[in-house]
Amino acid sequence: MTYSNKDKFYLAVDCVIFGFDNDKLKLLLYKRDFEPQKGMWSLMGGFLRINETLDDAAYRVLARITGLRNVFLEQLSVFSNLDRDPADRVISIGYYALINILDYDDRQLKQYGAQWFAIDELPVLIFDHAEIVGKSLRRLKRKAKTQPIGFELLPENFTITQLRNLYEAIYQRRIEPANFRRKIMSMGLLNRLPIKDMNNSRKGAFLYSFNKEKYEILTAKGFSFDLSGI
């Protein structure tokens, strides 16, 4: 072949899977089921196969553990330190996924010994996975300000308070409820449903859904989602 004098490498994907559980940002981790470091906590991972792209591989890994398809999944970056895997040279492409925490297949999860961990109570992870998690978190914080990706972590319908709780979890600080509400409503991207969530107050809080179609139309016209000033 043309490049036959060049070196070849093992390629893996590792997925950071975010979920949001009412007031805490969480990660889905699993107990590694092969050597080396079998039994330690790890990101979901898998090796790239010759007939698939990296995105394909990442979706395959995600579906294997959670049973989910059609979720938000994005490439993060490449990790290529010479000794990141002690067993052999493996270059890993980090991915991060945002999923609705109520939505996964619980049997599959149990089968793989997978478990949700609060983002500030993570166990020790294998290899350089802590670094991959750190980078994912920074990416999430950056992206959530300028793209409507937060909704991926919530159920289809949600209250403004839930949405604010999510942003408070991501940015780890209090956000003024009145100002947050006005800011998000002023974009005109939320559909109010004729339903109230009565769980948290006597008055009840209206449920909303994100209007993705409208977002795409507005974006095509030059609109930018922007929560940078909250």
Added chain:
Amino acid sequence: MTYSNKDKFYLAVDCVIFGFDNDKLKLLLYKRDFEPQKGMWSLMGGFLRINETLDDAAYRVLARITGLRNVFLEQLSVFSNLDRDPADRVISIGYYALINILDYDDRQLKQYGAQWFAIDELPVLIFDHAEIVGKSLRRLKRKAKTQPIGFELLPENFTITQLRNLYEAIYQRRIEPANFRRKIMSMGLLNRLPIKDMNNSRKGAFLYSFNKEKYEILTAKGFSFDLSGI
């Protein structure tokens, strides 16, 4: 070996090299010197070797063509389409570099048939290199707002007008000189030299240099470089 049943892949790096030439943003391209598509314009690239990281490989490629080390170089993302290289399956990691256009080794450049092209007058590129360039440009536009990377494209000493010209080239729009000046000066990151550049006006314009040490100290204290509002 542990993973011996897994597939292996060729890995390449491709570098988008930005330069700034007084009023135009430019890219350094070269005529590809091996098959397939020998003779076509291409990004600087090379294959990963077993004893180096991807960053190492990208620096090696950059040094081979420009003679430069210690320049800004950052990973962009991975391109893994099955047929991106018609000759064989090659996964490419895109990088982008910001260099001072006056600083490269001209002999090396000529030797490789390399040439600077204005960003809006690029030739047809091989493979998916146009996509890699597009992604680099979006990254540069995003990053230049929140990190002081613009200075990498300028000489050590520069006038405020030159700096503004650079940002105007990156964002392809006019920036109000008075407001830009105030904004950049208010960060307190520029050292004014007791020298005036007399090339463009009778009055002369003071030269400044970027105070990297101060930037790092301020950043450690929570400061953020921010030109988002200009």
Added chain:
DNA sequence: CCAAAAGTGTTAAAGGTACACCCATGC
């Protein structure tokens, strides 16, 4: 009626935008 969360109003401070104007100097 009251507690508590949902939701609205209001105002001061900060930041962005536009443009008028002064400054220095070689010709």
Added chain:
DNA sequence: GCATGGGTGTACCTTTAACACTTTTGG
């Protein structure tokens, strides 16, 4: 002295930030 790009002043407007206030309703 005047043309020219460098550099400053300033007034208007929008956005942010903080907090007081009103609304709703099960108990």
